[in-house]
Amino acid sequence: MALVAIGDILAILFMEPKGSGLGAISGSATVFHSRKPKDALLDRLAVVLSIAFVVLSLALVVFKF
Template sequence: MAVVSVLQVIWLVSAIGLIILVLFHSPKGDGLGALGGQAQMFTSTKSAETALNRATWLLTILFMGITVILSAGWLGNSVSELPTSVEAIPIEETAPPIEETAPAVETTIPADLESPETPGEAAE
């Protein structure tokens, strides 16, 4: 497996972990303390929140760092290897020009065609 693929897997795992950790945070500050049995491995709610904050910051730094590395293309497979102008992209013509395929349009109106009725007129 290439280095880029390994980094992409780590990047994906850190993104999912970051989402989960952010969802564990509580706006009131109880966070993991509200989960009951999970928080008993910590001595207090304060230590649970501190551990949650540290893990969240660690995954945030990891996620952002890998994002910069992957997007900058420092490892080879990058966006910078793509063509920089539209002219550099090869274009294949698969359909003939429109003028050759358009059917002839009849421009004359038959003489026996009656004028249409206007919506206000009553039919007799």
């Protein structure tokens, strides 16, 4: 379970920032941009690891390992 949590954290940390930050205030935000293959892979990996973390957490609570 710790490996899943660490993998999820690393997948999220290696993603490129998606928000425009303070650039949205002045109008210099870029909303529409193409996703790089690395970002798509990290996004999918983060979702899968997050789901695995929730399932493992629930299994530990239900079965009291």
